[in-house]
Amino acid sequence: MKIEVLGSGCPKCGELEKRAREAVRRSGMKAEVEHIYDFSEIVARNVVSTPALAVDGKIVSAGRLPSVEEIVAMLGKRE
Numbered sequence: 001m002k003i004e005v006l007g008s009g010c011p012k013c014g015e016l017e018k019r020a021r022e023a024v025r026r027s028g029m030k031a032e033v034e035h036i037y038d039f040s041e042i043v044a045r046n047v048v049s050t051p052a053l054a055v056d057g058k059i060v061s062a063g064r065l066p067s068v069e070e071i072v073a074m075l076g077k078r079e
Contacts, residue, residue: 006036
């Protein structure tokens with residue numbers, strides 16, 4: 001599983017990355033977490049509001065900061 005945080009590196013984007021890593025740890029799933037800072041790549045994925053979270057290439061959240069528990073649930077839906 002590949003999890004991507006899309007955002008410029010603002011505090012909310014950093015917090016989303018931290019929460020995503022914690023969600024992976026709590027879920028026990030094997031996943032790679034990557035932070036995408038490149039604005040052109042973010043726009044190419046049709047993300048208009050950051051931070052955004054993608055799981056296996058699909059945007060599952062944008063423009064808000066989901067809780068760790070919400071992210072764990074998002075990961076579970078992707079299995």
